[in-house]
Amino acid sequence: MNMFDTQTEIASFTPYSIEQLPLSITLHDESLSIVWDDDHESEYHFLWLRDNCHCSECVSMLTREQVFEICDVPYTIKPSHAYITDDHRLVVEWNHEGHISKYHPGWLREHCYSKSTVEANQWKPRLWDKSSIATELPKSTFDEITQSDTQLLIWLRQLRDYGVALITKTNQAPNDLVEVANKISFIRKTNFGTIFNVKAKADANSSAYTDLRLPLHTDLPTRELQPGLQFLHCLINDASGGESILVDGFKIARYMQENHPEEFDTLRTVPMPFHNKDRQSDYRFRSTVIMTDSHGEIVEVRLANFLRGSFDVPACQTLALYRAYRCFIKLTREPRFQFFYRLKAGDLMVFDNRRVLHARNAFDLTSGSRHLQGCYVDRDELLSRIRVLERHEN
Amino acid sequence: MNMFDTQTEIASFTPYSIEQLPLSITLHDESLSIVWDDDHESEYHFLWLRDNCHCSECVSMLTREQVFEICDVPYTIKPSHAYITDDHRLVVEWNHEGHISKYHPGWLREHCYSKSTVEANQWKPRLWDKSSIATELPKSTFDEITQSDTQLLIWLRQLRDYGVALITKTNQAPNDLVEVANKISFIRKTNFGTIFNVKAKADANSSAYTDLRLPLHTDLPTRELQPGLQFLHCLINDASGGESILVDGFKIARYMQENHPEEFDTLRTVPMPFHNKDRQSDYRFRSTVIMTDSHGEIVEVRLANFLRGSFDVPACQTLALYRAYRCFIKLTREPRFQFFYRLKAGDLMVFDNRRVLHARNAFDLTSGSRHLQGCYVDRDELLSRIRVLERHEN
Numbered sequence: 154m155n156m157f158d159t160q161t162e163i164a165s166f167t168p169y170s171i172e173q174l175p176l177s178i179t180l181h182d183e184s185l186s187i188v189w190d191d192d193h194e195s196e197y198h199f200l201w202l203r204d205n206c207h208c209s210e211c212v213s214m215l216t217r218e219q220v221f222e223i224c225d226v227p228y229t230i231k232p233s234h235a236y237i238t239d240d241h242r243l244v245v246e247w248n249h250e251g252h253i254s255k256y257h258p259g260w261l262r263e264h265c266y267s268k269s270t271v272e273a274n275q276w277k278p279r280l281w282d283k284s285s286i287a288t289e290l291p292k293s294t295f296d297e298i299t300q301s302d303t304q305l306l307i308w309l310r311q312l313r314d315y316g317v318a319l320i321t322k323t324n325q326a327p328n329d330l331v332e333v334a335n336k337i338s339f340i341r342k343t344n345f346g347t348i349f350n351v352k353a354k355a356d357a358n359s360s361a362y363t364d365l366r367l368p369l370h371t372d373l374p375t376r377e378l379q380p381g382l383q384f385l386h387c388l389i390n391d392a393s394g395g396e397s398i399l400v401d402g403f404k405i406a407r408y409m410q411e412n413h414p415e416e417f418d419t420l421r422t423v424p425m426p427f428h429n430k431d432r433q434s435d436y437r438f439r440s441t442v443i444m445t446d447s448h449g450e451i452v453e454v455r456l457a458n459f460l461r462g463s464f465d466v467p468a469c470q471t472l473a474l475y476r477a478y479r480c481f482i483k484l485t486r487e488p489r490f491q492f493f494y495r496l497k498a499g500d501l502m503v504f505d506n507r508r509v510l511h512a513r514n515a516f517d518l519t520s521g522s523r524h525l526q527g528c529y530v531d532r533d534e535l536l537s538r539i540r541v542l543e544r545h546e547n
Numbered sequence: 548m549n550m551f552d553t554q555t556e557i558a559s560f561t562p563y564s565i566e567q568l569p570l571s572i573t574l575h576d577e578s579l580s581i582v583w584d585d586d587h588e589s590e591y592h593f594l595w596l597r598d599n600c601h602c603s604e605c606v607s608m609l610t611r612e613q614v615f616e617i618c619d620v621p622y623t624i625k626p627s628h629a630y631i632t633d634d635h636r637l638v639v640e641w642n643h644e645g646h647i648s649k650y651h652p653g654w655l656r657e658h659c660y661s662k663s664t665v666e667a668n669q670w671k672p673r674l675w676d677k678s679s680i681a682t683e684l685p686k687s688t689f690d691e692i693t694q695s696d697t698q699l700l701i702w703l704r705q706l707r708d709y710g711v712a713l714i715t716k717t718n719q720a721p722n723d724l725v726e727v728a729n730k731i732s733f734i735r736k737t738n739f740g741t742i743f744n745v746k747a748k749a750d751a752n753s754s755a756y757t758d759l760r761l762p763l764h765t766d767l768p769t770r771e772l773q774p775g776l777q778f779l780h781c782l783i784n785d786a787s788g789g790e791s792i793l794v795d796g797f798k799i800a801r802y803m804q805e806n807h808p809e810e811f812d813t814l815r816t817v818p819m820p821f822h823n824k825d826r827q828s829d830y831r832f833r834s835t836v837i838m839t840d841s842h843g844e845i846v847e848v849r850l851a852n853f854l855r856g857s858f859d860v861p862a863c864q865t866l867a868l869y870r871a872y873r874c875f876i877k878l879t880r881e882p883r884f885q886f887f888y889r890l891k892a893g894d895l896m897v898f899d900n901r902r903v904l905h906a907r908n909a910f911d912l913t914s915g916s917r918h919l920q921g922c923y924v925d926r927d928e929l930l931s932r933i934r935v936l937e938r939h940e941n
Contacts, residue, residue: 166826183866198865205857217824218853222762223869224876266859338828339736368616376927378772424841430611432560434732435934436927439841447818447833459612463599465660471592472577475617482618533770533830540829 162257164212164219167544169259174241185235187243187261195265202245203230205264206254226250275448278508279314280404286492291318295501298333305336306542312382313535316505317399317492323386323499330386330526333501338534341380343373344434351385351525369400369485369510370457372529375429375436379455380529383506387496391521398512399492399504402454405484406443410451419477421445423470426462427455437462442481453507458482485510496525507532556651558606558613561938563653568635579629581637581655589659596639597624599658600648620644669842672902673708674798680886685712689895692727699730700936706776707929710899711793711886717780719893724780724920727895732928735774737767738828745779745919763794763879763904764851766923769823769830773849774923777900781890785915792906793886793898796848799878800837804845813871815839817864820856821849831856836875847901852876879904890919901926 163169173189186196204223206212211221226249234246243256281289291311297304298320312318323329330348334340340347373379385397409417420442429436444453466474484490496502504511506529516523557563567583580590598617600606605615620643628640637650675683685705691698692714706712717723724742728734734741767773779791803811814836823830838847860868878884890896898905900923910917 164824166824167829184862196862198862198869200869201858201865204869216853219855220853222852222876224873224880228870228873264857264859266857266862266865268861271859338738342733342736344732377925430558430560433935434931435561435938436931437934438927458616459610459614461613463658463660464595465658465665467662468578468590468592468660471595471660475592475594475598476622479618479622482616486618531771533832537828537830540831541827544829 162207162255163260164207164214164217165260166217167540169257169263171241171257171259173258173262175237175243175258175261178235178237178243180232180235185232185245189262193262193265193267193270195262195267195270197261197265199231200228201266202232202254202256203247203252205256206252207256207260208252208254210252211254272448275450276313277450278316278403280407281315281317281401281492282404282490283488283492286315286317286399286401289315290492291315292321293318294321295323295329295333295499298336302542302545306539306546309337309535309539309542312503312505313539316401316403316508318503319494320501320503321499323501325388325499327388327526329501330384330528333503334384334528334530337382337530337538339530341529341531343376343380343529344431344436347528349527351527352523366515367512368458368482369398369512370459371402371455371510372457372506373436374440374455374457375427375438375460377438378531379453379507381505381507381532382503382530382535383511384501384503384526384528384530385496386501386526387498387524388526389498389522389524390496392516392518392523393520394514395516395523396493396495396514397502398514399494400485400490400510400512402456402485402508402510403451405481405490406451406454408484409443409481413477413480415473416477416480417443419470419473420481423466423474423477425464425466425474425478427457427460428462429460439465442478454510455507456481456485456510505532556601556649557654558601558608558611559654560611561934563651563657565635565651565653567652567656569631569637569652569655572629572631572637574626574629579626579639583656587656587659587661587664589656589661589664591655591659593625594622595660596626596648596650597641597646599650600646601650601654602646602648604646605648666842669844670707671844672710672797674801675709675711675795675886676798676884677882677886680709680711680793680795683709684886685709686715687712688715689717689723689727689893692730696936696939700933700940703731703929703933703936706897706899707933710795710797710902712897714895714897715893717893717895719782721782721920723895724778724922727897728778728922728924731776731924731932733924735923735925737770737774737923738825738830741922743921745921746917760909761906762852762876763792763906764853765796765849765904766851766900767830768834768849768851769821769832769854771832772925773847773901775899775901775926776897776924776929777905778895778897778922778924779890780895780920781892781918782920783892783916783918784890786910786912786917787914788908789910789917790887790889790908791896792908793888794879794884794904794906796850796879796902796904797845799875799884800845800848802878803837803874807871807874809867810871810874811837813864813867814875817860817868817871819858819860819868819872821851821854822856823854833859836872848904849901850875850879850904899926 175187184198232245233248241258245254293308424439446452569581578592626639627642635652639648687702818833840846
């Protein structure tokens with residue numbers, strides 16, 4: 154394995170190791186293909202290669218951002234000459250303005266966009282239910298997370314893959330929450346502030362601030378971008394009741410996809426309105442309950458019965474939407490999917506609010522106090538942090 | 548027009564006026580229809596009606612959030628009796644648990660989900676190009692915006708509809724920006740902080756912080772949710788050059804839809820990766836350049852040539868994606884779409900970053916100083932603020 158100086162050769166701050174070497178190239182009408190020493194074949198379109206030139210004319214060496222625009226060359230751009238150097242770089246001499254591009258083999262292989270490579274690189278969530286999460290719940294201590302970037306990276310990847318992870322043995326201080334959140338990035342502010350206190354209060358503007366049972370839900374589904382990670386730090390939990398319940402929304406969605414495909418498809422394609430009720434705000438957003446990406450992977454679930462608006466789909470879809478919605482809700486109520494956890498003082502539970510539905514049982518304030526603090530950090534920040542930590546992994 | 552006390556009758560903080568009266572009802576197999584005194588007919592599914600019961604058993608009168616769950620009644624729920632009262636309420640007595648629901652006619656008509664009503668309520672952007680925006684650019688003064696909620700509401704609606712609006716005669720003080728943003732809501736924080744200073748600097752981590760020409764782009768397309776409103780407050784602009792250029796991305800997208808339908812469809816359906824370059828962050832997001840909602844309305848544009856990643860679509864789509872992308876970029880370069888504006892000290896330009904592409908010409912720092920301050924406020928916040936202000940409009 155050979156690490157190269159990315160400063161001069163690749164317009165990126167990410168290092169690329171060379172795991173495979175290019176053996177041969179073939180020029181086609183519109184593309185160039187490379188056979189690598191593990192027999193993998195990559196095909197790169199000429200426009201793609203020209204677009205991805207890393208030279209200091211095409212990319213600002215200060216910001217690593219592209220200065221060249223692919224608009225500014227003809228569609229018909231082609232290599233006049235292409236070869237592999239003795240040190241395994243691909244060099245392309247273009248038939249336009251005599252430009253020359255040189256490609257690092259580690260970068261080139263990593264950016265291969267063949268179907269098999271794209272599929273192999275696709276992130277897959279680790280789905281869970283009641284029985285599996287009981288043994289698999291990722292855990293780390295506050296000291297491990299805050300003192301070691303290696304431990305932090307392990308824990309963040311688990312959080313990304315399971316959508317839930319626990320931190321134990323905090324200092325039980327209000328600032329612990331911020332300290333952990335800032336190990337990832339900044340906190341996402343909402344109309345509930347930066348840090349929110351989950352305590353029963355008299356003038357509640359959300360059911361979260363009452364002692365009522367809350368059904369399983371995602372937070373803030375009324376916002377275009379639901380908050381990503383939700384942090385819940387337990388400072389006091391002496392009241393009876395108030396257990397946290399978590400359900401893997403992706404597991405439920407996958408179960409629906411396999412067992413109730415019509416209902417799954419309705420929730421993936423027919424949007425419903427979400428709508429909050431408040432004196433100071435009036436957030437509304439129409440969205441499907443289940444979202445999939447362009448590869449068909451389930452990437453998001455959006456659901457809070459108490460924050461729905463009135464359905465506004467054509468009359469012919471109304472029954473189908475109710476049927477699908479009820480199917481999902483009923484599955485969330487099945488004990489086999491539900492992970493119960495009673496937060497203790499010093500526990501900090503973090504979960505992906507766009508995947509994991511949460512609820513809590515009603516609690517009895519006459520039996521003792523209950524005080525949780527919460528905040529949100531977006532998924533963007535989690536994934537960015539993992540990538541930056543991974544740059545230094547080797 | 549008759550305003551009702553929403554506290555007791557409607558589980559909402561939004562007032563509903565009664566503009567039309569229900570004349571008659573008809574029961575069908577699965578739904579109930581109402582003919583109104585303007586001849587409009589509304590059809591409400593039984594499940595929809597049961598789901599939208601406003602009574603204090605179904606809705607928490609504290610938070611106005613629904614406590615009832617539609618899961619908990621049979622699919623086959625039907626009215627055993629339904630009628631219109633002398634004061635024009637629809638009353639439904641259900642065949643399940645003897646529940647009775649009562650509906651306010653203003654609320655009921657507003658939530659009619661017939662195709663014609665939904666279409667009539669659909670928001671339509673006011674598209675613009677160079678010649679139209681020169682005369683139509685919405686403008687208000689700093690004092691008008693900050694001292695009158697009526698003026699504020701007018702200006703916010705213009706901003707929503709045109710995607711751009713100007714404020715003049717600020718105090719030219721750094722806090723002006725925050726004062727206007729907070730008239731809407733809180734500021735969205737990003738990795739560039741809460742308030743960013745657009746000045747050329749030596750260790751630039753973005754082309755924005757150089758004196759380079761920037762091509763037309765949206766900010767932070769590497770984030771799942773691009774920032775909504777962008778505020779740019781001009782404190783000093785003595786340097787030569789540095790004009791701001793704005794283009795209505797929706798106008799370009801609509802033009803493509805009409806004149807280059809294949810390219811439009813490619814940009815609407817084939818995602819491309821966006822990717823920032825920085826030592827401290829590594830944001831990546833795959834998205835289409837054009838987004839439409841479930842009604843086919845163009846709702847977002849995402850584009851920054853210098854923040855793209857390498858295309859990773861199947862080889863058979865690569866050329867089509869380049870063709871479509873180049874088509875869009877070339878249109879943004881056409882002068883007929885470009886609105887040039889030289890910000891003066893005391894100007895605060897606000898535009899929808901998810902619609903309006905912006906750029907600036909290179910500037911010459913030897914000729915004078917240039918200092919803009921910027922911040923972001925999300926679309927959610929703009930729309931919520933408009934709705935809350937509209938509650939008090941009558």
